Amino acid sequence: xxxxxxxxxFCKKKxxxxxxxxxxxxxxxxxxxxxxxxxxxxxxxxxxxxxxDTIYFGGGTPSQLEPLQIDYMLKSISKEFxxxxxxxxxxxxxxxxxxxxxxQGYRLxxxxxxxxxxxxxxxxxxxxxxxxxxxxxxxxxxILALNNGFKNISIDLIYGLPNSSIDxxxxxxxxxxxxxxxxxxxxxxxYEEGTVFGRRLKNKxxxxxxxxxxxxxxxxLRELSIKTGFTQYEISNLAKxxxxxxHNTSYWQxxxxxxxxxxxxxxNGDKREWNSxxxxxxxxxxxxxxxxxxxxxxxxxxxxxxxxxTHLRTIWGLNLLSLKKDFNKTLVNQMLKxxxxxxxxxxxxxxxxxxxxxxxxxxxxxxxxxxLIQIDD
Amino acid sequence: xxxxxxFCIIAHIDHGKSTLADRxxxxxxxxxxxxxQNQVLDSMELEREKGITIKSHAIQMEYVYEGTNYxxxxxxxxxxxxxxxEVSRAIASCEGALLIVDATQGIQAQTISNLYLxxxxxxxxxxxxxxxxxxxxxxxxxxxxxxxxxxxxRDTILSVSAKTGEGxxxxxxxxxxxxxxxxxxxxxxxxxxxxDSVFNQFRGIIAYFKIFNGTIKKGDKVKFFNTGQEYxxxxxxxxxLKLVPRGSLxxxxxxxxxxxxxxxxxxxxxxxxxxxxxxxxxxxxxFADVKPMVFAGLYPVDADEYEDLRASLxxxxxxxxxxxxxxxxxxxxxxxxxxxxxxxxHMEIVQERLYREFDIDVITTVPNVSYKVHTTKGEIxxxxxxxxxxxxxxxxxxxxxxxxxxxxxxxxxxxxxxKLCIDKRGILKNQVxxxxxxxxxxxxxxxxxxxxxxxxKLKSISRGYASFDYHLDGFQTATLVKLDILLNGEMVDALSxxxxxxxxxxxxxxxxxxxRELIPRQQFDIAIQAAIGAxxxxxxxxxxLRKDVTAKCYGGDIxxxxxxxxKQKKGKKRMRQIGTVEVPQEAFLAVLKMD
Numbered sequence: 001x002x003x004x005x006x007x008x009x010f011c012k013k014k015x016x017x018x019x020x021x022x023x024x025x026x027x028x029x030x031x032x033x034x035x036x037x038x039x040x041x042x043x044x045x046x047x048x049x050x051x052x053d054t055i056y057f058g059g060g061t062p063s064q065l066e067p068l069q070i071d072y073m074l075k076s077i078s079k080e081f082x083x084x085x086x087x088x089x090x091x092x093x094x095x096x097x098x099x100x101x102x103x104q105g106y107r108l109x110x111x112x113x114x115x116x117x118x119x120x121x122x123x124x125x126x127x128x129x130x131x132x133x134x135x136x137x138x139x140x141x142x143i144l145a146l147n148n149g150f151k152n153i154s155i156d157l158i159y160g161l162p163n164s165s166i167d168x169x170x171x172x173x174x175x176x177x178x179x180x181x182x183x184x185x186x187x188x189x190x191y192e193e194g195t196v197f198g199r200r201l202k203n204k205x206x207x208x209x210x211x212x213x214x215x216x217x218x219x220x221l222r223e224l225s226i227k228t229g230f231t232q233y234e235i236s237n238l239a240k241x242x243x244x245x246x247h248n249t250s251y252w253q254x255x256x257x258x259x260x261x262x263x264x265x266x267x268n269g270d271k272r273e274w275n276s277x278x279x280x281x282x283x284x285x286x287x288x289x290x291x292x293x294x295x296x297x298x299x300x301x302x303x304x305x306x307x308x309x310t311h312l313r314t315i316w317g318l319n320l321l322s323l324k325k326d327f328n329k330t331l332v333n334q335m336l337k338x339x340x341x342x343x344x345x346x347x348x349x350x351x352x353x354x355x356x357x358x359x360x361x362x363x364x365x366x367x368x369x370x371x372l373i374q375i376d377d
Numbered sequence: 378x379x380x381x382x383x384f385c386i387i388a389h390i391d392h393g394k395s396t397l398a399d400r401x402x403x404x405x406x407x408x409x410x411x412x413x414q415n416q417v418l419d420s421m422e423l424e425r426e427k428g429i430t431i432k433s434h435a436i437q438m439e440y441v442y443e444g445t446n447y448x449x450x451x452x453x454x455x456x457x458x459x460x461x462x463e464v465s466r467a468i469a470s471c472e473g474a475l476l477i478v479d480a481t482q483g484i485q486a487q488t489i490s491n492l493y494l495x496x497x498x499x500x501x502x503x504x505x506x507x508x509x510x511x512x513x514x515x516x517x518x519x520x521x522x523x524x525x526x527x528x529x530x531r532d533t534i535l536s537v538s539a540k541t542g543e544g545x546x547x548x549x550x551x552x553x554x555x556x557x558x559x560x561x562x563x564x565x566x567x568x569x570x571x572x573d574s575v576f577n578q579f580r581g582i583i584a585y586f587k588i589f590n591g592t593i594k595k596g597d598k599v600k601f602f603n604t605g606q607e608y609x610x611x612x613x614x615x616x617x618l619k620l621v622p623r624g625s626l627x628x629x630x631x632x633x634x635x636x637x638x639x640x641x642x643x644x645x646x647x648x649x650x651x652x653x654x655x656x657x658x659x660x661x662x663x664f665a666d667v668k669p670m671v672f673a674g675l676y677p678v679d680a681d682e683y684e685d686l687r688a689s690l691x692x693x694x695x696x697x698x699x700x701x702x703x704x705x706x707x708x709x710x711x712x713x714x715x716x717x718x719x720x721x722x723h724m725e726i727v728q729e730r731l732y733r734e735f736d737i738d739v740i741t742t743v744p745n746v747s748y749k750v751h752t753t754k755g756e757i758x759x760x761x762x763x764x765x766x767x768x769x770x771x772x773x774x775x776x777x778x779x780x781x782x783x784x785x786x787x788x789x790x791x792x793x794x795x796k797l798c799i800d801k802r803g804i805l806k807n808q809v810x811x812x813x814x815x816x817x818x819x820x821x822x823x824x825x826x827x828x829x830x831x832x833x834k835l836k837s838i839s840r841g842y843a844s845f846d847y848h849l850d851g852f853q854t855a856t857l858v859k860l861d862i863l864l865n866g867e868m869v870d871a872l873s874x875x876x877x878x879x880x881x882x883x884x885x886x887x888x889x890x891x892x893r894e895l896i897p898r899q900q901f902d903i904a905i906q907a908a909i910g911a912x913x914x915x916x917x918x919x920x921x922l923r924k925d926v927t928a929k930c931y932g933g934d935i936x937x938x939x940x941x942x943x944k945q946k947k948g949k950k951r952m953r954q955i956g957t958v959e960v961p962q963e964a965f966l967a968v969l970k971m972d
Contacts, residue, residue: 188928190929310935342900364923369942375943
C-alpha cells in the first residue's frame with residue numbers, strides 16, 4: 001500500500017503566509033502533465049509493486065490545472081500502478097477557481113475527494129491573509145462542490161491570526177460545521193521564514209496573537225468538534241467517522257509515498273527523498289533522466305524518532321508492543337524513561353500498550369515529543 | 378655605550394603605535410621584505426585583532442647618523458590598564474620615550490598615566506603628533522595640549538603620519554640627538570632588569586633584560602635576585618626579529634637570556650639578574666610581586682573537557698605568569714578552576730586565547746575582586762570566591778581593594794562622568810583642565826566597582842571619548858554581602874556573587890530580570906529569586922509553556938521537522954540542569970553583561 005503526491009506549483013497569487021513551493025502561472029502549465037508522467041516512469045521503482053491507495057494533488061494551486069490535465073496524469077499513474085475505485089483521489093482547489101465545469105471535469109477524471117482552501121469565513125481575515133476570494137465565495141464554493149456530486153469534502157481554516165478573536169473563530173467554525181462537509185483541517189498561523197508574514201513579524205509590522213487567545217481558540221475547536229460529531233484525529237485535522245484523510249494519514253503512519261513535481265517529498269520506509277525546489281532544475285532533471293533530488297537513508301534511530309514525531313500527533317498514538325518488536329531495547333527504554341515525568345503529570349498516557357498525548361495537551365506536543373526523541377551525544 | 382639609545386613608545390590604543398614601530402623597522406632595514414608584514418610587533422593573532430599589545434616586545438635596530446653607527450633598542454609596552462606594572466618595568470629600562478598622540482583624538486588618560494611613569498623615571502620625552510594626513514587632524518590644537526601637559530617648546534613636537542611615512546625619518550634623528558645614552562659601568566658587578574619573558578616551546582622561558590651595570594657572557598653563572606634561583610646562561614644575545622646570539626652584552630644594552638627555565642613563574646618581571654660570584658649589592662628598585670586582583674570561575678562548556686582545560690591553562694601560564702588558577706567545583710557547572718587575573722581585560726584575553734589557541738569554550742562565573750576578611754579571632758583570610766566567605770558570625774570586618782583612577786574626558790561629558798564615578802562609590806581627588814574643553818579627573822574608587830560594567834558605561838556616557846587608567850591604591854573597609862540566586866528554590870552556586878550591600882537589591886533585581894529573558898519557557902512555571910541569606914529580595918517568574926506545536930506536519934516533509942526537534946534536543950543537552958530547571962549556558966555568561 002502506497003500513496004502518490006503530485007505537487008502543482010502554480011499560483012495566480014502567492015498567499016502572504018504560505019511557504020510551500022510555488023511559482024506564478026505560466027506557459028509551463030501546459031507541459032506539466034507530460035513532465036509528471038515522465039518523472040513517474042523514472043522514479044516508479046521507489047514504491048515498486050505496491051497498490052496505490054491514495055493520490056493527492058497539492059499545491060501551489062492544483063485548481064489552476066484543467067480537468068483534462070488531471071485526467072492525463074491519473075491515466076499515466078494507472079498505466080504504471082493498480083488503481084481501484086476505492087483509491088482516495090484528492091485535489092486541493094481554490095474557492096476562486098471553482099466552477100461547475102471544473103468540478104464536473106475533475107469528477108469525471110476520477111477525483112473523489114476535494115479539499116477547498118477556505119481559510120476563513122470572514123472578509124477582513126481573508127484580506128489580511130492575501131487570499132483571492134471573499135467569505136461569500138468561500139461558502140458558495142462548498143455548496144457548488146456538494147451540488148456537483150462531491151460527497152467527500154474537506155475545507156481548510158486558519159486560526160491564531162493577529163486580527164482574530166475567540167468570536168471570529170467561533171463564527172468561522174460554526175459556518176464550517178453548518179455546511180455538509182466531512183473533513184476539516186485547522187491550522188494555527190505560523191510565521192515561516194521567507195514569507196511576507198515572516199518578514200512582517202521580524203520587522204515588527206505585525207504582532208503574534210496573544211498565547212492565551214490561541215489556546216482558547218484551540219479549546220473551542222475541540223469543544224465544537226465534539227458537539228458536531230467530528231473527531232480530532234490529528235493536531236490540525238478533524239473528520240466525521242471514516243472520512244479522515246487517508247493520504248495525509250499515511251504521512252503520520254509510516255506508509256510509503258512517492259512525491260512528484262518540484263519540492264515534493266517521498267518516503268519508502270528506508271529512505272526519504274526530496275526533489276529540487278527549483279522548477280527549472282527539477283524539469284531539466286526529468287528531461288535528462290537524472291532527477292534533481294536529495295535523499296537521506298534512515299538509520300534505526302532516525303526511524304525511531306520519526307515514528308515518535310508522526311504517531312504522537314495522532315489520536316491513534318504509538319503502539320508500544322510493535323515498537324519493542326521493531327527497535328532495540330536501549331532506544332525504547334531511554335524513551336520510556338524520558339516519558340516518565342510526563343506520564344506522571346498526565347501529559348502522556350499509556351492505555352492498552354499505546355502511548356498517546358491526550359488531546360488537551362496536543363498544544364504542547366512539540367516539547368513533549370522533543371523530550372522523547374533520542375540523539376547521539 | 379654612547380652609541381646605544383633605549384626608548385619606548387607611549388601611546389593610547391589606536392593612536393598608531395604599532396604602525397609607527399613598523400615604519401621605524403622599515404627605515405632601519407631591520408626586516409627583510411619577506412619578514413615584513415603589517416604590525417610586526419603585535420605577534421599574537423589576538424593582539425592584531427584587538428589592536429592592542431598584550432605582551433611587551435623588544436627589537437634592536439641599527440641606524441647611521443652623521444656617519445656614526447647607532448644601536449636603537451625599541452622596547453614596546455603593553456597597551457592596557459591591566460598591565461601597568463609591566464609598562465613601568467619597560468619604561469624603567471629606557472632613557473627616552475616617544476609620546477605619540479593621535480592628531481584626531483588628542484591626549485587620552487592612558488597616555489597621561491604612562492607619561493607620568495616615564496617622567497618619574499627621568500625619560501627624555503619626544504612628543505610626536507601622528508595621523509597628520511587625516512582630514513579630521515587638529516594638529517595645532519593637539520600641540521597646544523602637549524605643550525600644556527609637559528611644558529615643552531612647541532617647535533620640539535614632531536608631526537608625522539606613520540601611515541604615509543611623512544616625517545618619520547626625523548624621529549630617528551631626534552632620538553639620537555635628544556635621548557641620552559644609557560649610563561652604567563660595564564666593569565661593575567652585573568645588574569640587569571628583567572622587563573619581560575616569553576615562552577618558546579623548544580627553548581623554554583626566554584627572559585628579556587636591560588643591563589644597568591656589568592657585562593653578561595654566555596656560560597655565566599647567574600642568579601635572579603628576588604627569587605634567589607640560580608642558572609647558567611646557555612645563550613645570551615640581542616633581539617632582532619629573531620634572536621641573535623652574542624658572546625657577551627655590555628652595560629646599557631638590551632638583550633635576552635636562555636637558561637633552561639621551564640616555568641614562567643620563576644621569571645618575575647622587575648627582577649634583577651646578577652652573577653653568583655661578584656653579585657651586585659642590591660636589586661634594581663621597583664620590583665613588585667604582581668598579584669591577581671580579579672577572580673572568576675572558569676568551567677568547560679563541555680564537562681568532558683576538564684582535563685583539556687587544565688592542560689591549556691598550564692600552557693597559557695607558560696607565557697602569562699600573572700594568571701593563577703586552582704581547581705574548584707560547582708553544583709551547577711561541575712568541575713572547573715578558580716582563576717585570578719590582573720583585570721577584566723586580562724580575563725577576556727585568557728578566555729579568548731583558550732578558545733582560539735586551544736579550542737576550549739568556557740563558562741565564566743560572575744567575577745569578584747580579592748577581599749581581605751578579618752575574623753573575630755584576628756586572622757586575615759583572602760577570599761576569592763563567594764563560597765569562601767566565612768559565616769557572618771566570625772567576620773569582624775572585610776576590606777576591599779581600591780584604585781586610583783584617572784579619567785580624561787571632554788568637558789561636556791564632565792557631569793555624566795562625575796555622576797558615574799560617584800555612583801560607583803568614587804571620591805573625587807583632583808580635577809584639572811588640560812585644555813579649555815578637556816578635563817582630567819582623579820578618583821579613588823573601589824576596584825570591585827570597575828570590574829563589572831564601569832568601562833562600558835564610561836564609554837557610553839562620553840560617546841566613546843573618555844579614557845581611563847588606574848593603579849591599585851590599598852584597601853578600605855567594605856560592607857559586603859553574598860547574593861544568591863535560586864531557581865525553583867534551588868541555589869545556583871555559579872550565580873552567587875559578593876557585592877556591596879548598597880548594590881545588592883538593584884543587582885538582584887536585574888539578575889532576576891535578565892535570567893527571566895534567558896531561561897526558556899519550560900513545561901512548568903519557574904521561580905527565579907535573589908536572596909541575601911534567607912531573605913528573598915527579588916523575584917521573577919518564567920511562565921510555563923502552553924503553546925508549543927507545529928501546526929502543519931505534512932506535504933511529507935518529516936525530515937525538516939525531525940531535524941528541528943533533534944537540534945533543539947542537542948541544545949537542551951548543552952544546558953545545565955539545576956534541579957528540574959534547564960538553564961542555557963548563555964545565562965551564565967550574560968549576567969556578566971548587564972546594564
